[in-house]
Amino acid sequence: MAIESAPRPATPSDEAVPHPVAFNRRVVGLACRNCRRPEALGPSYVCPACLGPLEVVYDVGAVRAAVSRAAIEARAAGLWRYLELLPVEAPPERGLAVGSTPLLRAARLGASIGIDDLLVKDDTRNPTLSFKDRAVAIAVAQARSFGIDTIACASTGNLAGATAAAAAALGMPAYVFVPAALEPAKIDHALAYGATVVPIDGTYDDVNRLCLQIADETGWGFVNVNLRPFYAEGSKTLAFEIAEQLGWRSPDVVVAPIASGAMFTKLAKGFDELVRVGLIDQRPIRFVGGQAAGCAPVARAWADGGDVLPVRNPDTFVRSLAIGNPADGRYSVELAHASGGSIEAIPDELTAEAIRQVARLEGIFTETAGGVTVAAAEAARRRGVIGDGDEVVALLTGNGLKTPEARLLGEEDRVARPGLPGLAPVIRPSLTAFETWLEGHA
Amino acid sequence: MSSVRIPPTMRTATAGSKVVEVAGLTVREVVDRLVTTYPALAAQLLDGDGEVNRFVNVYVNDTDVRHLGGLDTPVDDRDAVVLLPAMAGG
Numbered sequence: 126m127a128i129e130s131a132p133r134p135a136t137p138s139d140e141a142v143p144h145p146v147a148f149n150r151r152v153v154g155l156a157c158r159n160c161r162r163p164e165a166l167g168p169s170y171v172c173p174a175c176l177g178p179l180e181v182v183y184d185v186g187a188v189r190a191a192v193s194r195a196a197i198e199a200r201a202a203g204l205w206r207y208l209e210l211l212p213v214e215a216p217p218e219r220g221l222a223v224g225s226t227p228l229l230r231a232a233r234l235g236a237s238i239g240i241d242d243l244l245v246k247d248d249t250r251n252p253t254l255s256f257k258d259r260a261v262a263i264a265v266a267q268a269r270s271f272g273i274d275t276i277a278c279a280s281t282g283n284l285a286g287a288t289a290a291a292a293a294a295l296g297m298p299a300y301v302f303v304p305a306a307l308e309p310a311k312i313d314h315a316l317a318y319g320a321t322v323v324p325i326d327g328t329y330d331d332v333n334r335l336c337l338q339i340a341d342e343t344g345w346g347f348v349n350v351n352l353r354p355f356y357a358e359g360s361k362t363l364a365f366e367i368a369e370q371l372g373w374r375s376p377d378v379v380v381a382p383i384a385s386g387a388m389f390t391k392l393a394k395g396f397d398e399l400v401r402v403g404l405i406d407q408r409p410i411r412f413v414g415g416q417a418a419g420c421a422p423v424a425r426a427w428a429d430g431g432d433v434l435p436v437r438n439p440d441t442f443v444r445s446l447a448i449g450n451p452a453d454g455r456y457s458v459e460l461a462h463a464s465g466g467s468i469e470a471i472p473d474e475l476t477a478e479a480i481r482q483v484a485r486l487e488g489i490f491t492e493t494a495g496g497v498t499v500a501a502a503e504a505a506r507r508r509g510v511i512g513d514g515d516e517v518v519a520l521l522t523g524n525g526l527k528t529p530e531a532r533l534l535g536e537e538d539r540v541a542r543p544g545l546p547g548l549a550p551v552i553r554p555s556l557t558a559f560e561t562w563l564e565g566h567a
Numbered sequence: 568m569s570s571v572r573i574p575p576t577m578r579t580a581t582a583g584s585k586v587v588e589v590a591g592l593t594v595r596e597v598v599d600r601l602v603t604t605y606p607a608l609a610a611q612l613l614d615g616d617g618e619v620n621r622f623v624n625v626y627v628n629d630t631d632v633r634h635l636g637g638l639d640t641p642v643d644d645r646d647a648v649v650l651l652p653a654m655a656g657g
Binding site for chain 1: 572574575576579610611620621622623624626629631633634649651652653654655656657
């Protein structure tokens with residue numbers, strides 16, 4: 126059951142979004158997360174002093190004066206309704222209809238995994254079927270304002286389609302770099318939008334290293350390299366929507382997948398900013414992350430208290446989370462510890478079972494990262510991080526059609542019989558043939 | 568002499584050079600000599616304990632040295648050392 130009806134987001138041109146405070150008053154610039162050194166707004170992503178990550182800094186007072194619950198609620202659906210909390214001057218004139226995905230009560234799934242009050246954020250419904258559309262929307266909007274004419278990315282899969290589609294909608298060329306072993310559906314998806322797809326004979330971390338070097342040489346706008354401070358801000362809109370859909374408050378627990386950790390950490394930044402600008406009250410939120418056991422550098426660091434040590438050769442079918450050297454791994458561990466959450470490592474067999482459960486109990490087909498998330502919620506419940514009566518929001522970040530074979534791990538398709546779902550044998554197109562099959566198995 | 572590729576963020580310290588030749592038998596020796604030759608690099612490249620800053624990844628022939636022998640990884644004239652910021656991707 127939807128707790129908020131979620132109309133399809135309007136395209137940006139459908140409605141002019143109010144823009145009451147000048148951009149340069151609400152967005153102060155960038156600053157290093159590590160040493161706090163300020164940096165001018167631009168296509169830069171590391172601090173020139175310490176090489177720490179740059180983040181967008183807002184004038185909280187200016188934003189607080191400019192936003193209200195009522196003003197946001199009056200706007201068209203989609204992520205631009207939170208404009209004042211995003212590093213974009215104005216919604217782009219063209220672009221995809223991103224965000225405002227449903228938050229759904231998942232009572233059957235909750236009962237199955239022992240969580241009394243479970244909701245799922247169905248981000249499988251974005252334009253390219255994953256949450257990455259959120260991040261790319263912000264990065265591409267900024268790229269245009271910086272005069273960048275070519276968009277690119279290093280992708281574990283979902284970002285490939287998101288980047289290719291956003292570039293297509295804006296008429297910009299896109300270069301998408303992926304591990305060659307990526308699921309074919311994800312490569313086809315990016316090709317369909319007219320992108321140039323460059324498969325790399327290596328892991329995602331090899332792809333990422335190469336893209337850092339290419340970004341330096343070409344000046345292209347790599348959404349998750351030199352545009353990363355803006356890209357990462359897009360994930361905050363998940364927190365904004367969850368809070369608004371809950372009636373302007375935060376839940377007890379948020380469960381999300383971790384690859385680089387950018388989205389995981391920006392969820393916390395999103396809820397924190399809503400508190401600071403006065404849109405929600407401060408309440409403790411536990412953040413639970415999920416990783417695939419075959420590539421779990423962040424989960425391991427959370428469990429053993431050590432550094433985030435890179436994984437050289439990820440061994441998992443959860444390719445969308447197969448980052449062995451996660452940039453925000455350390456910050457993710459800190460968030461899980463500080464919030465009283467956890468980071469769970471999920472074997473692929475449990476991920477496949479979770480994918481089947483979400484589909485069969487809630488009617489949502491999620492890709493492997495969504496399976497990891499639901500299995501992580503169950504693991505956190507068993508660990509006691511999630512308690513009786515907790516309101517838990519689990520993020521389903523991508524659509525199962527991107528990884529259609531994943532559901533088959535540990536369970537083959539059955540031959541259907543009356544009362545037993547599965548794949549029926551091919552029959553002739555006649556009522557007699559159907560009745561014969563039905564009676565034969567009655 | 569190993570070749571060391573310098574990222575744009577650090578090129579002010581190397582007077583704009585993208586690639587510099589540095590002698591050393593291990594990555595640690597190369598890093599030490601690099602900082603000796605270009606002292607302004609120390610603040611970016613090293614942490615307070617004199618180790619490589621955690622926001623810098625070091626590669627030898629495109630492999631992260633943490634998958635090799637860390638800073639004790641041996642290098643020779645044929646090896647290409649690459650320094651890159653760690654905060655990217657995902």
